[in-house]
Amino acid sequence: MDHEAFMRRAVEICRKGIASGQSPFGSVIVQDGRIVAEAHNTVWQDTDPTAHAEVNAIRLACRSLARIDLGGTTLYTTCEPCPMCLAASHWARVDRVIFGASIADADAAGFSELGVPAASLARQGGSPLLVEPGPLRDECRALFDTWKAAHGRAY
Numbered sequence: 001m002d003h004e005a006f007m008r009r010a011v012e013i014c015r016k017g018i019a020s021g022q023s024p025f026g027s028v029i030v031q032d033g034r035i036v037a038e039a040h041n042t043v044w045q046d047t048d049p050t051a052h053a054e055v056n057a058i059r060l061a062c063r064s065l066a067r068i069d070l071g072g073t074t075l076y077t078t079c080e081p082c083p084m085c086l087a088a089s090h091w092a093r094v095d096r097v098i099f100g101a102s103i104a105d106a107d108a109a110g111f112s113e114l115g116v117p118a119a120s121l122a123r124q125g126g127s128p129l130l131v132e133p134g135p136l137r138d139e140c141r142a143l144f145d146t147w148k149a150a151h152g153r154a155y
Helices: 003-019 053-065 083-091 103-108 118-124 137-151
Strands: 026-031 034-040 073-079 096-101 130-133
Touching: 003 026, 003 034, 003 053, 003 073, 003 096, 003 137, 026 053, 034 053, 053 073, 053 083, 073 103, 073 137, 083 118, 096 137, 103 137, 118 130
Parallel strands: 073 096, 096 130
Antiparallel strands: 026 034, 026 073
16 A cells, blocks of 8 residues: 555645644545545534544545444554544554654644553554554644644644
């Protein structure tokens, strides 16, 4: 699979979210080499603290595939999933999560992250979900600066 191309798409989706006033997070879900869902964070737009990019993408993928079991999919996300997004990925049976920026990067940028690495949480919980850093970390980290420049604040 072309991990860099899918992460680039997540970055593009994130930039669309930033342009519409949303927080700097984007995700795509891929099955059999094709994108089945893509979403950015819509917490502010939806007045919904659960509307993270990963959760939004999972919701869309489930609707698109007409099932709640997303086995056989990979989630690409511009930032390491928070515990809520990791749990949603586990419950949806996503096979693999590949992320750009780390939780520590988001925290350093001023976002209120829980300092629990996603891979550690998956292991502690006994999840078969694979969680790993992927390409474009620097580009994904730069999205936080883009957000701050556009909106003058962090979360």
